[in-house]
Amino acid sequence: MPLTFRKLHPQFAAEVSPMALRQVTDPETLLEIRAGMDEYALLVFRNQHFTDEEHLAFAQRLDGQLHTKTGISALQKSRLGNEALADVSNLNANGEVYQADDRKRMYGLGNRLWHTDASFQDPPGRYSMLFARVVPPVSADTEYADMRAAYDRLSDEMKAQLEGLRVHHSIAHSRHILGFEFSEVEQEILKGAIHPLIRTLPRTGRKSLYIAAHASKIIDWPLPEGRLLLLELIEHATRPECVYRHSWQVGDLVIYDNRATMHRARPYADTTYRRELRRVTSLDVEYDIEQAGAAPH
Numbered sequence: 001m002p003l004t005f006r007k008l009h010p011q012f013a014a015e016v017s018p019m020a021l022r023q024v025t026d027p028e029t030l031l032e033i034r035a036g037m038d039e040y041a042l043l044v045f046r047n048q049h050f051t052d053e054e055h056l057a058f059a060q061r062l063d064g065q066l067h068t069k070t071g072i073s074a075l076q077k078s079r080l081g082n083e084a085l086a087d088v089s090n091l092n093a094n095g096e097v098y099q100a101d102d103r104k105r106m107y108g109l110g111n112r113l114w115h116t117d118a119s120f121q122d123p124p125g126r127y128s129m130l131f132a133r134v135v136p137p138v139s140a141d142t143e144y145a146d147m148r149a150a151y152d153r154l155s156d157e158m159k160a161q162l163e164g165l166r167v168h169h170s171i172a173h174s175r176h177i178l179g180f181e182f183s184e185v186e187q188e189i190l191k192g193a194i195h196p197l198i199r200t201l202p203r204t205g206r207k208s209l210y211i212a213a214h215a216s217k218i219i220d221w222p223l224p225e226g227r228l229l230l231l232e233l234i235e236h237a238t239r240p241e242c243v244y245r246h247s248w249q250v251g252d253l254v255i256y257d258n259r260a261t262m263h264r265a266r267p268y269a270d271t272t273y274r275r276e277l278r279r280v281t282s283l284d285v286e287y288d289i290e291q292a293g294a295a296p297h
């Protein structure tokens with residue numbers, strides 16, 4: 001049966017008709033989901049029942065290879081025992097809510113800055129698939145912005161100015177903004193990656209602004225001038241009317257295209273209430289048909 005998409009925002013984001021994604025293996029449905037991602041850049045699937053293994057397997061079926069270096073995993077072992085499964089929770093290794101001054105909590109607070117997953121790596125992240133297991137009784141939402149629409153809204157002069165620019169992304173930079181300190185060894189591990197400021201999405205040909213809190217400088221530009229432009233572009237892209245705010249329910253799987261969106265977590269009483277999400281992110285490389293057994297990306 002064909003999927004149906006209910007728009008959640010005038011520009012992007014849609015909720016997909018009910019289905020159990022852990023059982024979706026046929027290439028036709030996977031193709032429809034990819035086509036939906038091309039159009040909406042963010043899809044919401046309600047009432048999913050994934051084990052970690054099913055979550056990982058679905059992500060591979062949908063989008064090929066998985067990213068294993070999307071965050072602090074480069075420095076510290078994940079509580080979940082699989083580096084492709086990111087622990088988006090406020091829980092320590094014993095499953096307890098973090099103390100306010102826990103270093104991992106402070107590091108995670110960087111997710112409240114507008115960003116796109118793993119832009120500080122090469123290859124970066126493509127699709128992130130974020131699954132809600134435990135949500136608090138207070139709002140603990142995630143906001144998303146459509147970076148294709150942000151590009152489209154730029155003046156022709158600005159588009160011409162941005163064409164060909166390259167940006168250095170570093171997670172050390174986004175954490176420094178918040179006063180977080182890394183050792184020299186950690187900084188070396190997290191030294192970052194360079195990506196074009198404007199990306200062209202291969203299947204649709206649409207252009208997208210590829211920026212984030214991780215964006216530390218524009219290559220060959222004076223540092224302050226580049227940072228001011230990056231700040232201006234983030235402000236431009238995230239005006240309230242351009243943002244979709246997702247209110248999590250247990251069982252939600254939200255898939256977002258990191259090439260076409262930015263996101264940020266919103267604050268909540270995170271030293272009081274448990275919140276447990278899991279994220280799997282695909283690697284932004286050519287789609288591996290053999291591995292996924294489905295149609296090409």
Ligand SMILES: [Fe+2]
Pocket residue numbers: 111115116117263
């Ligand atoms: Fe993120």
